[in-house]
Amino acid sequence: MKSFVNYEQNSDFSIHNIPFGVAAFNNEYIACCTRIGDIVIDLATLYDYGFFDEIEGLNENVFEAYTLNEFIELGKPVTNAVRLKIQELLLEDSKIDNDERTLEECFFSLDKVRMMMPLHIPNYTDFYSSIEHATNIGKMFRDPANALLPNWKHLPVGYHGRASSIVVSGTEIIRPKGQTKPADSEKPIFGPSKQLDFELEMAFVVNRHTEMGESISTSEAENAIFGMVLFNDWSARDIQSWEYVPLGPFLGKNFGSSISPWVVTMEALNPFRTSSPQQEPEVLDYLKFSGEQNYDINLEVYLQPENGTENLITQSNYKFMYWNMLQQLAHHTINGCNVEVGDLYASGTISGEDPNSFGSMLEVTWRGQNPIQLNNGQERKFIEDNDTIIMRGFAEKDGIRVGFGEVSGKILPAK
Amino acid sequence: MKSFVNYEQNSDFSIHNIPFGVAAFNNEYIACCTRIGDIVIDLATLYDYGFFDEIEGLNENVFEAYTLNEFIELGKPVTNAVRLKIQELLLEDSKIDNDERTLEECFFSLDKVRMMMPLHIPNYTDFYSSIEHATNIGKMFRDPANALLPNWKHLPVGYHGRASSIVVSGTEIIRPKGQTKPADSEKPIFGPSKQLDFELEMAFVVNRHTEMGESISTSEAENAIFGMVLFNDWSARDIQSWEYVPLGPFLGKNFGSSISPWVVTMEALNPFRTSSPQQEPEVLDYLKFSGEQNYDINLEVYLQPENGTENLITQSNYKFMYWNMLQQLAHHTINGCNVEVGDLYASGTISGEDPNSFGSMLEVTWRGQNPIQLNNGQERKFIEDNDTIIMRGFAEKDGIRVGFGEVSGKILPAK
Numbered sequence: 016m017k018s019f020v021n022y023e024q025n026s027d028f029s030i031h032n033i034p035f036g037v038a039a040f041n042n043e044y045i046a047c048c049t050r051i052g053d054i055v056i057d058l059a060t061l062y063d064y065g066f067f068d069e070i071e072g073l074n075e076n077v078f079e080a081y082t083l084n085e086f087i088e089l090g091k092p093v094t095n096a097v098r099l100k101i102q103e104l105l106l107e108d109s110k111i112d113n114d115e116r117t118l119e120e121c122f123f124s125l126d127k128v129r130m131m132m133p134l135h136i137p138n139y140t141d142f143y144s145s146i147e148h149a150t151n152i153g154k155m156f157r158d159p160a161n162a163l164l165p166n167w168k169h170l171p172v173g174y175h176g177r178a179s180s181i182v183v184s185g186t187e188i189i190r191p192k193g194q195t196k197p198a199d200s201e202k203p204i205f206g207p208s209k210q211l212d213f214e215l216e217m218a219f220v221v222n223r224h225t226e227m228g229e230s231i232s233t234s235e236a237e238n239a240i241f242g243m244v245l246f247n248d249w250s251a252r253d254i255q256s257w258e259y260v261p262l263g264p265f266l267g268k269n270f271g272s273s274i275s276p277w278v279v280t281m282e283a284l285n286p287f288r289t290s291s292p293q294q295e296p297e298v299l300d301y302l303k304f305s306g307e308q309n310y311d312i313n314l315e316v317y318l319q320p321e322n323g324t325e326n327l328i329t330q331s332n333y334k335f336m337y338w339n340m341l342q343q344l345a346h347h348t349i350n351g352c353n354v355e356v357g358d359l360y361a362s363g364t365i366s367g368e369d370p371n372s373f374g375s376m377l378e379v380t381w382r383g384q385n386p387i388q389l390n391n392g393q394e395r396k397f398i399e400d401n402d403t404i405i406m407r408g409f410a411e412k413d414g415i416r417v418g419f420g421e422v423s424g425k426i427l428p429a430k
Numbered sequence: 431m432k433s434f435v436n437y438e439q440n441s442d443f444s445i446h447n448i449p450f451g452v453a454a455f456n457n458e459y460i461a462c463c464t465r466i467g468d469i470v471i472d473l474a475t476l477y478d479y480g481f482f483d484e485i486e487g488l489n490e491n492v493f494e495a496y497t498l499n500e501f502i503e504l505g506k507p508v509t510n511a512v513r514l515k516i517q518e519l520l521l522e523d524s525k526i527d528n529d530e531r532t533l534e535e536c537f538f539s540l541d542k543v544r545m546m547m548p549l550h551i552p553n554y555t556d557f558y559s560s561i562e563h564a565t566n567i568g569k570m571f572r573d574p575a576n577a578l579l580p581n582w583k584h585l586p587v588g589y590h591g592r593a594s595s596i597v598v599s600g601t602e603i604i605r606p607k608g609q610t611k612p613a614d615s616e617k618p619i620f621g622p623s624k625q626l627d628f629e630l631e632m633a634f635v636v637n638r639h640t641e642m643g644e645s646i647s648t649s650e651a652e653n654a655i656f657g658m659v660l661f662n663d664w665s666a667r668d669i670q671s672w673e674y675v676p677l678g679p680f681l682g683k684n685f686g687s688s689i690s691p692w693v694v695t696m697e698a699l700n701p702f703r704t705s706s707p708q709q710e711p712e713v714l715d716y717l718k719f720s721g722e723q724n725y726d727i728n729l730e731v732y733l734q735p736e737n738g739t740e741n742l743i744t745q746s747n748y749k750f751m752y753w754n755m756l757q758q759l760a761h762h763t764i765n766g767c768n769v770e771v772g773d774l775y776a777s778g779t780i781s782g783e784d785p786n787s788f789g790s791m792l793e794v795t796w797r798g799q800n801p802i803q804l805n806n807g808q809e810r811k812f813i814e815d816n817d818t819i820i821m822r823g824f825a826e827k828d829g830i831r832v833g834f835g836e837v838s839g840k841i842l843p844a845k
Contacts, residue, residue: 021675094652108436108582137552137594138592138593138594138595142678164675164676166611166613166672166673166675167620169608169609169611169617169618170618170673172673172676172677172680173593173677174589174590174677174678174680175589175590175592175680175684175769176590177553177590178552178553178593179552179553179767179768179769179770179773180642180767180768182642188642189642189643189766191765191766192765192766193764193765194584194714195586196580196581196584201580202711203584203585203714204586205714205715205716225594225688227597227603227604228604229683251765254765257581258581258585258587259676259677260579260581260676261587261674261675261678262558262587262588262589262674262678262679263578263589263591263674263676263678263679264677264678265587265588265589266761266762266764266765266767269590269765269767270642270643270765270766270767271642271766273810296617299609299618300620301619301620346681347681349607349608349681350606350607350608350666350669350681350684350685351604351606351607351685351686351845352592352594352595352681352684352685353594353595354594355594406702430643430766
């Protein structure tokens with residue numbers, strides 16, 4: 016497939032991608048959009064021009080919206096048809112190649128566009144599905160000989176996170192204040208977190224509602240997942256470690272989480288399917304699945320200090336996940352918990368076996384014991400004020416590249 | 431104060447109450463409402479008739495809505511003025527006493543009305559703020575000699591719950607299925623929960639938005655709390671105990687929580703203020719507060735088996751709470767976590783010292799060791815299929831009674 020839009024060979028936004036997002040165009044109006052190369056396309060105007068007229072079930076201009084929810088809710092038959100239609104329109108010699116009016120009104124260069132939060136997220140859950148991450152945490156904070164807790168290999172452990180503080184890439188994050196209890200202090204103290212961290216994650220978006228009491232099986236789950244985003248689950252380790260027993264993470268997490276502005280569809284990721292790590296012991300029936308249900312997605316995290324350049328901190332891959340998305344969604348709903356369109360389900364920190372693939376500062380520096388050396392001569396145990404964390408993700412195979420762009424966030428000093 | 435509407439002396443819905451809710455009237459339309467005695471009043475029509483014209487800041491008919499959120503968001507100056515105006519209109523010899531049209535169009539007997547979910551809840555948090563409850567759980571599941579964990583007296587422990595599955599009183603709850611690990615089994619097993627429980631709680635509703643990075647101090651918190659509801663945090667103890675380490679409760683809770691249809695304002699509860707249990711050790715500055723910030727609210731739980739009558743299971747009181755609402759909200763936002771209008775913050779199980787005041791079956795039966803004897807000759811360790819749990823709450827002082835009515839829910843067999 017060759018598009019009439021030119022883009023670099025290593026662009027995340029190839030003709031094979033066609034992700035969805037929401038943008039403010041020329042600071043004048045907001046609409047749903049897609050992207051190819053460095054061109055962002057206003058889908059609302061494209062709809063008005065009649066290019067989606069043939070698509071059954073797309074009876075309203077759902078792209079004239081501040082979020083993708085209404086579009087996503089139409090379900091795969093419609094959203095896939097839209098994606099394929101856009102792909103067709105972007106090919107050389109398509110209907111809109113050389114259509115001056117359409118190109119002028121719908122095609123925008125990146126500098127004319129501000130990416131917005133793409134979703135309204137009714138509910139957000141964070142899993143803990145990387146065996147290497149769970150093992151690292153268990154070694155550090157519990158028992159190195161029994162790092163994994165007894166339930167870990169039997170179910171995808173997860174918890175509810177805070178939906179209100181999920182923000183789009185580029186939003187600055189204020190360092191949280193809170194209670195911590197240093198090892199050498201008898202009482203807890205109060206102040207800005209001294210152990211601010213990122214967590215390298217991905218998250219999937221659900222495209223349907225269910226009723227309470229209804230479950231989504233692993234075989235039904237595939238149809239219920241619209242796409243994925245990059246996810247940075249900012250974490251204040253010192254606040255978290257004091258508060259989290261027995262009810263789990265709370266203020267150590269809920270001050271902010273960041274997502275990429277582009278939601279990449281599962282259909283775009285299909286060529287990059289791969290098998291999962293073998294699950295042993297065998298899982299209960301409701302967690303069984305068939306086929307290759309993992310995805311080979313390269314993940315990178317960079318730290319950019321103020322007035323400095325990017326430093327590669329870690330390189331991981333989504334394929335390391337022990338529990339896959341189908342299992343996560345089946346588990347989440349097996350008790351009848353209802354889901355809503357736009358719900359976000361995050362993977363948990365994605366670590367690999369190699370220390371260079373660990374998905375958090377906590378793991379990379381092993382609780383600060385091995386600081387990271389930056390290219391400006393500084394070192395980091397945790398994230399400092401005015402540092403920017405940038406996560407990137409892309410899949411690549413047989414000359415085809417599909418990526419997420421980035422999710423970035425700068426840490427501002429505590430108020 | 432005497433109303434022209436007659437009601438029983440022990441009605442929760444006296445002229446001193448004036449709670450807010452949402453109802454379907456005659457199965458024809460939905461509107462925000464209030465209640466006095468056994469009369470439900472359609473506020474949208476009352477607005478249309480001009481009775482709220484004098485209230486500054488009430489420029490739209492926010493009662494023509496499916497939730498109270500728009501009304502609540504107007505803030506205390508407006509919502510208090512509306513409540514006082516309703517109270518005035520309900521007094522003997524008021525403008526509407528003997529106004530046939532208004533009484534006919536706006537006043538409905540209970541049997542013409544179906545109460546709806548009163549709120550859209552963007553975020554839901556559950557605290558763990560009863561020292562007796564936390565101590566009971568610690569004794570049962572950890573160490574009787576050190577029942578409270580080290581952080582408990584320093585901060586109001588809490589976690590994020592699932593907003594999607596909060597339903598209004600009367601909604602049936604399906605027994606959840608899930609993974610459990612019986613003590614005598616080597617592997618986890620799958621099936622309907624065998625330890626289904628209620629948790630007697632109350633929850634408060636927030637009336638404002640904050641930006642990320644902003645905090646609400648204890649002195650600001652009072653102005654940010656619109657009112658309270660009764661809350662039943664249904665819990666599957668066997669699912670919960672297997673899943674909850676290390677990230678907290680998840681599928682053991684998120685299959686359903688029930689709230690009362692009536693939100694009682696903090697102003698109606700003002701006469702019932704009382705002091706809190708003394709907090710020792712002294713709390714950090716951001717958790718300090720002044721004045722009487724607890725409320726004397728009697729709470730009761732009844733179990734009604736199929737074809738049977740109600741059995742009183744426990745009698746507790748909101749005043750037992752160790753951490754108050756101002757502290758909960760100040761703590762929740764001290765790290766900059768943003769709140770949204772309609773957010774619900776639940777207390778955690780409210781237990782007193784006496785076993786007859788414990789707020790869950792788990793505690794009342796002490797893990798099933800002391801089954802409850804029902805008046806039909808049956809006994810209960812936990813909740814059985816087709817049992818209905820009814821919680822009631824009211825405050826009473828100097829001949830004035832203000833109550834919540836009830837939150838009830840029947841357990842249906844697992845699907």
